[in-house]
Amino acid sequence: MMTNEALQHLIGGWFPNPEADSVSDVKQHAETDEVLDENREPSKPINPSLLEFTEEGSQFLNITVQPEQFYALMAKLKTNEETHFDYLFCLSGVDWGEELGVVYHLESTVHRHTIVVKVKTEDRENPNFDSVYNIWATAEFHEREVFDFFGIKFNNHPNLKRLFLTENWEGFPLRKDYVDEINMVIK
Amino acid sequence: MESTPINSSFKTEPYQINMGPQHPATHGVLNLLLTIDGEIIKKVEPDLGYIHRSIEKMCERDSYQQIVHLTDRMDYLSSNINNEAVCLAVENALQLEIPERVKVIRTIIGELTRISSHCLWWGVMGMDVGALTTYFYGFRDREMLNDIFEETCGARLTMNYNVPGGLMLDIHPNFVKRVKKFVTHFKTKIPEYDRLLTENVIFQKRTKGVGILSKEDAISFGVSGPVARASGVSCDVRKYHPYSALDKVTFKECLKTEGDTFARYQVRIMELWESLSIVEQLIDDIPEGEHRVTTNAVIKLPKGEFYQKVETARGELGVYIISTGTKNPYRLKFRSPGFSNLSALNHMAVGGKIGDLVATMATLDLVIPDIDR
Numbered sequence: 320m321m322t323n324e325a326l327q328h329l330i331g332g333w334f335p336n337p338e339a340d341s342v343s344d345v346k347q348h349a350e351t352d353e354v355l356d357e358n359r360e361p362s363k364p365i366n367p368s369l370l371e372f373t374e375e376g377s378q379f380l381n382i383t384v385q386p387e388q389f390y391a392l393m394a395k396l397k398t399n400e401e402t403h404f405d406y407l408f409c410l411s412g413v414d415w416g417e418e419l420g421v422v423y424h425l426e427s428t429v430h431r432h433t434i435v436v437k438v439k440t441e442d443r444e445n446p447n448f449d450s451v452y453n454i455w456a457t458a459e460f461h462e463r464e465v466f467d468f469f470g471i472k473f474n475n476h477p478n479l480k481r482l483f484l485t486e487n488w489e490g491f492p493l494r495k496d497y498v499d500e501i502n503m504v505i506k
Numbered sequence: 507m508e509s510t511p512i513n514s515s516f517k518t519e520p521y522q523i524n525m526g527p528q529h530p531a532t533h534g535v536l537n538l539l540l541t542i543d544g545e546i547i548k549k550v551e552p553d554l555g556y557i558h559r560s561i562e563k564m565c566e567r568d569s570y571q572q573i574v575h576l577t578d579r580m581d582y583l584s585s586n587i588n589n590e591a592v593c594l595a596v597e598n599a600l601q602l603e604i605p606e607r608v609k610v611i612r613t614i615i616g617e618l619t620r621i622s623s624h625c626l627w628w629g630v631m632g633m634d635v636g637a638l639t640t641y642f643y644g645f646r647d648r649e650m651l652n653d654i655f656e657e658t659c660g661a662r663l664t665m666n667y668n669v670p671g672g673l674m675l676d677i678h679p680n681f682v683k684r685v686k687k688f689v690t691h692f693k694t695k696i697p698e699y700d701r702l703l704t705e706n707v708i709f710q711k712r713t714k715g716v717g718i719l720s721k722e723d724a725i726s727f728g729v730s731g732p733v734a735r736a737s738g739v740s741c742d743v744r745k746y747h748p749y750s751a752l753d754k755v756t757f758k759e760c761l762k763t764e765g766d767t768f769a770r771y772q773v774r775i776m777e778l779w780e781s782l783s784i785v786e787q788l789i790d791d792i793p794e795g796e797h798r799v800t801t802n803a804v805i806k807l808p809k810g811e812f813y814q815k816v817e818t819a820r821g822e823l824g825v826y827i828i829s830t831g832t833k834n835p836y837r838l839k840f841r842s843p844g845f846s847n848l849s850a851l852n853h854m855a856v857g858g859k860i861g862d863l864v865a866t867m868a869t870l871d872l873v874i875p876d877i878d879r
Contacts, residue, residue: 375810377810377811378812378813379813405725409813409839409841411841414837422826424826428740428741435811455728456726456727456849456853457726457727459849460846460848460849461849468562482554483878484555485555
């Protein structure tokens with residue numbers, strides 16, 4: 320079992336942020352020239368990895384990944400021997416208000432560590448992420464459920480259609496902006 | 507595909523039939539769209555949603571005390587364990603210290619619930635493969651447990667015995683006596699189950715080597731509970747993430763490696779013995795003390811995300827709560843065991859016959875509201 324710190328170190332290294340390197344180069348250069356510009360705002364430290372890690376407000380280590388790196392990260396999390404996250408035990412769609420996204424809870428049946436991966440998009444019109452059904456077979460059903468309730472599409476999914484609701488159902492009921500005209504759930 | 511030249515009406519072309527939603531083996535309302543070639547199954551496509559009640563959506567408007575009353579309508583055969591999952595999630599989020607008495611009683615009732623669920627499953631399993639006697643025997647023993655539940659909290663099926671902070675009521679003065687009576691009774695009944703069904707040659711022929719699920723596939727499909735353990739996946743939540751008083755008892759995780767229908771059957775029979783043993787270890791010294799700690803009338807969870815998993819009779823139930831600090835969850839997701847288990851059905855059934863599908867489905871122990879939510 321790896322500690323959250325060790326996991327963060329290992330996984331963070333898989334996706335280095337090229338911007339972080341170039342900025343630190345510039346900074347070093349500036350320091351050697353001893354040019355001090357007092358009017359310049361202190362720059363925000365740039366994350367050395369393209370992934371964002373946090374443990375705040377959760378009992379697990381949370382990773383937020385951009386949709387572009389999402390599939391590569393998920394494949395590596397499963398196949399890498401040190402992480403070996405072979406058990407996708409929970410896949411939930413979430414509407415954060417501005418953003419729509421999916422939360423993946425992963426556990427390793429070998430090492431017994433747990434991790435949470437989040438992928439988000441601000442595109443509410445046409446949200447889509449890569450499907451992970453060929454990494455974990457359980458995702459096929461779970462992704463259909465997320466599509467059904469949130470309207471999030473999954474690229475390469477073999478059978479992406481409504482799961483619980485009828486084919487002609489309009490709208491996506493678990494979105495926060497869903498208008499429930501027939502008052503099926505009364506506030 | 508080559509057609510038979512003799513008579514065109516005997517051409518073997520795959521065609522589709524509907525099994526369910528009212529088929530007796532679908533245990534509720536599940537429609538399976540079968541693609542078959544003769545009697546051989548080519549594809550099983552489950553069609554869900556007949557009883558979908560949008561429980562997750564309703565949770566977003568309900569207070570945490572109210573949510574508990576929805577959970578037992580999901581997996582109504584493990585209602586007490588479902589309630590416990592939400593209560594534990596809320597209690598952990600609030601960092602409430604729960605009295606030892608509550609933990610022990612919760613564990614006892616939880617294991618009795620598991621036995622009761624497995625009794626019903628055993629009866630129905632026999633019925634699905636054509637042995638009606640098991641149905642009555644299973645119900646006979648389950649009746650004793652239902653009577654205990656009724657005396658304890660007034661309900662026989664959809665129990666709301668757990669509340670955030672503890673238990674609704676203390677146990678009935680007769681509780682310990684009746685549970686002990688049941689344990690003694692049931693110890694003589696499991697061997698009877700074995701003589702009647704487990705050792706039955708016809709039953710073994712119908713189940714051995716049928717509906718095989720390998721260990722790798724079981725993990726990949728996110729299968730849990732007895733179904734996964736029959737494929738050799740060590741996944742008992744009670745072992746890896748013990749809750750309530752489960753860390754104070756010794757029990758064996760029931761594992762088989764064959765991954766077929768008979769192995770899934772055997773795992774549940776083995777679990778009956780283990781649950782009995784857990785109850786026996788706890789029943790004699792239930793600690794004295796309060797049965798509930800006082801919580802605020804309106805429970806507000808701190809801002810953050812909380813995940814709680816428990817082992818129901820069907821497998822791993824997860825409760826994922828996203829809280830924004832208000833009196834109801836911003837988002838609540840139930841990771842129900844039946845949903846993931848069902849996703850493996852196509853994989854297990856392809857290549858078998860329709861009669862095999864019925865036997866395989868019986869050992870998945872499906873409860874439809876647990877899948878549909």
